[in-house]
Amino acid sequence: MTPAAWGGLLGAVLGAGLLVVAGRVAALRRTQLSVRVLPYVRDLPQVGQARGLRPVPGPATSAAAGVFGPPLRSAADAVERVLGGAASVRRRLERADLDKSVHDFRVEQVLWGLAGFAIAAAYGVLRALTDPSGGLVSLVLCLVAFVTGVLARDTHLSGQVKRRERQILAEFPTLAELLALAVAAGESPVAALDRVVRRSGGALSTDLARVLAAIRTGEPVGAAFDRMAAASGLPLVARFAQGIAVAVERGTPLADVLHAQAADVREAGRRELIEVAARKEVLMMVPVVFLVLPVTVLFAFWPGVIGLHLATP
Structure with missing residues (x-):
């Protein structure tokens, strides 16, 4: 070129x-x-997880869902028929703030059961190498492991609910005081709620964000807080929501109500701490009796024992 x-x-x-x-x-x-x-649209709940914004599953995921989906759904339906309690599961899923349906939860239970079944089956295979006559025992063990896995997922859901409720109780006094300060400074309840939600994060803040989103879509303030009180599994949070609803509807001083409720929650926390300490008083004595006391006795008597050995001809 x-x-x-x-x-x-x-x-x-x-x-x-x-x-x-x-x-x-x-x-x-x-x-x-x-x-x-x-x-x-930042106040709308779970805007990032909307149906239209969710990532499209890839070919591998679609293939796996097509192959294993129908058997898992059938097994989930069987678990639902055996265990029942769909209303209780739905209530706990809402209280744990999990975006799942009851059917999705039943599928997870089946998966946990299959995991337990696989572990028990692996143990049975290893045992069969040394004792081929234990096939029936291994089969029973696999069935027990499957049932244990299914029930373990249900227990784990209850634990998730309790952890979230503990987080709410820990956050409640601070958020109530912030709301009271904002209202006392002259802001309206909705503006104070917006300020607190934007400057906080946590379980209770998520619930308040849902209430704020409902209010901004046209629902009355009292009705939104009444719905929060009905959905909450904590009496303190239910009283808080009902107190705000009554204060907004009847025009009572909202700041005083919030301060009083925050003080009630702190007092309830102190009472619970004292009750837990009273129940575990014996357990707290275990390290003293079995660790500290023997060492103290050893330090007290060991020099005398050594002195006797040295003085004895």
Whole structure:
């Protein structure tokens, strides 16, 4: 190729590269759709997990769901028929703030049961290598492991509910005081709620964000807090929501109500701590009796024993 042709080719490559860089810079400088839209819908619950915004499953996931989905759903339906209690499970899922249906939870129970079954089956295979006559015992053990896995998922859900309720009780006094300060400073209940939700994070803040989203969609303040009181499994939070609803509807001083409820929660926490300490008083004596006291006795008597050995001819 002639030098002129090489120059033209290099110039064309350089021009194409500059066009690509300019296009990329323009794309980066363009404001994203999420930046323009999300500030106006930030109060909607779980906006990032909306059905239209969820990632589309890949081919591997779709294939696995197509192969194992029907058997798992059938097993989940069988577990539902045997155990029942769909209303209780739905209530606990709401209290644990889990975005799952009862059927999804039953599928998870089946998966936990299959995991226990697999562990028991592996143990049975290893045992069969040394004792081939224990097949019936291994089968019974596998069935027990499956049932244990199913019940363990239910117990784990109850534990998730208790952990979230403990978090709510720990956050409640602080959020109630913040709401009281904002209301006492002259803000309306909705504006105070918005300020607290934007500057806090946690389980109770998530519930209050849902209440704020319901209020901004047109639901009355009292009705939104009444629904929160009905959904909550904690009497203190239910009284808090009912107190705010009554204060808003009847015009009673809201700041005094919030201060009083925060003080009630702190007092209830102190009472619970004293009760727990009273129940575990014997357990707290175990290290003293079995660890500290023997060492003290040994330090007290060991020099005398050594002295007797040295004085004895």
